[in-house]
Every structure is written in structure tokens, then in C-alpha cells.
Amino acid sequence: MLKFDHVCKRYPEVGDVLSDVTFHLKPGEFAFLTGHSGAGKSTLLKLIALMERCNRGNVLLDGQNLNKAKNRHIPYIRRKLGLIFQDFKLLNDRTVFDNVALPLVIAGHGHQEISRRVRASLDKVGLLGKEKKYPLTLSGGEQQRVGIARAVVNKPPLILADEPTGNLDPELSAEIMKLFEDFQQVGVTILIATHDIPLVKKMGHRVLKLDHGRMVAS
Ligand SMILES: Nc1ncnc2c1ncn2[C@@H]1O[C@H](COP(=O)(O)OP(=O)(O)OP(=O)(O)O)[C@@H](O)[C@H]1O
Ligand SMILES: [Mg+2]
Incomplete structure (x- = not known):
């Protein structure tokens, strides 16, 4: 690998x-x-x-x-690669949903596919229901989990x-x-x-x- x-x-x-x-x-x-x-x-x-x-x-x-x-x-x-940083590197003027969706938007996936995969990813890190929040309204641990959801949303092998x-x-x-x-x-x-x-x-x-x-x- x-x-x-x-x-x-x-x-x-x-x-x-x-x-x-x-x-x-x-x-x-x-x-x-x-x-x-x-x-x-x-x-x-x-x-x-x-x-x-x-x-x-x-x-x-x-x-x-x-x-x-x-x-x-x-x-x-x-x-x-799924890249995860200590300082989260989230976009603070975008919602949790938009942050996690970013890699899929860049990869050119359709709306429905994006919605499905973002929800699955947020569910995985225990943040389903926080899609509409903005990063700065979340705790440090929650922000880190948004970063992880974003890193894994396109199912990277590493x-x-x-x-x-x-x-x-x-x-x-x-x-x-x-x-x-x-x-x-x-x-x-x-x-x-x-x-x-x-x-x-x-x-x-x-x-x-x-x-x-x-x-x-x-
Ligand atoms: N862009 C850079 N230009 C010049 N030197 C750098 C650069 N990035 C890192 N270094 C130097 O390379 C060495 C290794 O840095 P690195 O950030 O990889 O360490 P680290 O093990 O991650 O440390 P930490 O645990 O503090 O994060 C350090 O001496 C650092 O000053
Ligand atoms: Mg370091």
C-alpha cells in the first residue's frame, strides 16, 4: 500500500x-x-x-x-488519501454538510449521491443531525469528527x-x-x-x- x-x-x-x-x-x-x-x-x-x-x-x-x-x-x-489535521482545517463559513460534501463536489458526484454519502459519513462519526450547524458552534471533538467525516466521505484506502x-x-x-x-x-x-x-x-x-x-x- x-x-x-x-x-x-x-x-x-x-x-x-x-x-x-x-x-x-x-x-x-x-x-x-x-x-x-x-x-x-x-x-x-x-x-x-x-x-x-x-x-x-x-x-x-x-x-x-x-x-x-x-x-x-x-x-x-x-x-x-483521507487527510486529517490537528487544527481541523474546516471552512467556518460553510455548514457541516457542505464541509463534508466538499471532496464529493470536487469529484463531480450528483446531488443525491452526495447527500446519501454525506449522511452516511456523518452517521459514522455520530454527527447526524448536525448537518446545518456551522463549525464554530461545535465543540472541539465535534469539529474534529467533522474533519474525519470529510476525510472518509470518498472512501479513501489510506x-x-x-x-x-x-x-x-x-x-x-x-x-x-x-x-x-x-x-x-x-x-x-x-x-x-x-x-x-x-x-x-x-x-x-x-x-x-x-x-x-x-x-x-x-
Ligand atoms: N517548511 C519547512 N521549512 C523548513 N524547515 C521545516 C519546514 N517544515 C518543517 N521543518 C523542520 O523540519 C523538522 C521536522 O519538522 P516536523 O514538523 O516534521 O516535525 P514533527 O515531528 O511533526 O514535530 P511536532 O511533533 O512538533 O509536530 C523541524 O526541525 C522543523 O523545524
Ligand atoms: Mg508535526
Whole structure:
């Protein structure tokens, strides 16, 4: 599903932030990405989402070499990804429904199909009935779940989450993680960057650990 092969990423100002990173995620695998602040977790996720490009090595998604992807193909590659960010990145002047519908609108689906899939997705995260609300009228946990509903609405085979529980209390964090486990149950591959070591230990999934840009455990 996802393969990093001797990947290096360098920012001219700071030098190598990922050095010789190699790992492989199989379809349907659930892995955490951990490591100290500045270890390179977000950078690694950005390489997969083609928000950045690596300097050496190869990143392969579904057998496709992302280094060789042309810029105009990036939107198509991103459709394979459900991206979830710590700061939600919701559009605050749009309703919950419109936020979740966005990927389907971009993909050109019809009204009925969009309505059906948005409701199914909101139902999945326990937010059916909040379609007409605006993000800022929801709690942090609810906003995060809107972000998750949007990320999964077009059924991507790979979910990438960057500190998805960073702002949430332990109970809500556990709920969000349970949601990711539900997606894994139906075959989705999951990669979650997190600082929350107690939660990682409790859940018992595979752990990829970065230390100053090097993969020290996988
Ligand atoms: N766009 C950028 N330009 C220059 N340096 C960057 C850029 N993005 C990240 N860095 C540097 O790369 C290193 C890794 O950053 P990254 O955000 O990947 O760490 P992280 O593991 O996600 O940290 P955190 O846990 O704090 O989110 C840091 O030293 C950071 O300053
Ligand atoms: Mg980060």
C-alpha cells in the first residue's frame, strides 16, 4: 500500500529532517508514527500527501512512485488519501454538510449521491443531525469528527492523521481512535502521527518511531 525506500528530505535552512527512512505499510495495517517534536512526523505525512517532495529515495503509494508524479496528477493521487489535521482545517463559513460534501463536489458526484454519502459519513462519526450547524458552534471533538467525516466521505484506502487528538481530552481521544479502528475493520490502511504515548501503548498497534529524522523503530 505504502512504501518508503531510503527516503531523505532536506530543508535548505535546517538540513536533513528525514534521513534514509525505509518502511512498508501493508493494506489494512494500522500504525502509529511517534517521535519527539521536530522528529519529522508531519514532514513524513506531507511527502505522502505530495505537500512536499523528497530529495532522495522513493515514496510509493499503491505501486505508484510519487517522485515521478506530475503536479497536475496530485489531485487524483490525493483522492486515495483521507487527510486529517490537528487544527481541523474546516471552512467556518460553510455548514457541516457542505464541509463534508466538499471532496464529493470536487469529484463531480450528483446531488443525491452526495447527500446519501454525506449522511452516511456523518452517521459514522455520530454527527447526524448536525448537518446545518456551522463549525464554530461545535465543540472541539465535534469539529474534529467533522474533519474525519470529510476525510472518509470518498472512501479513501489510506487515512493519514496528524495529531488528530492533540486538542481533545482522553475520553474523546479514545473515541476518535476507536473510529479509526472501525475504518481499519473495513480494510482501510491507517497512519496516525501522535505524541500521545499512553494512548499508543494502550491500543497496541504497530509503532513507527522517528528520532531526529531517522526511523529508530518500525
Ligand atoms: N517548511 C519547512 N521549512 C523548513 N524547515 C521545516 C519546514 N517544515 C518543517 N521543518 C523542520 O523540519 C523538522 C521536522 O519538522 P516536523 O514538523 O516534521 O516535525 P514533527 O515531528 O511533526 O514535530 P511536532 O511533533 O512538533 O509536530 C523541524 O526541525 C522543523 O523545524
Ligand atoms: Mg508535526
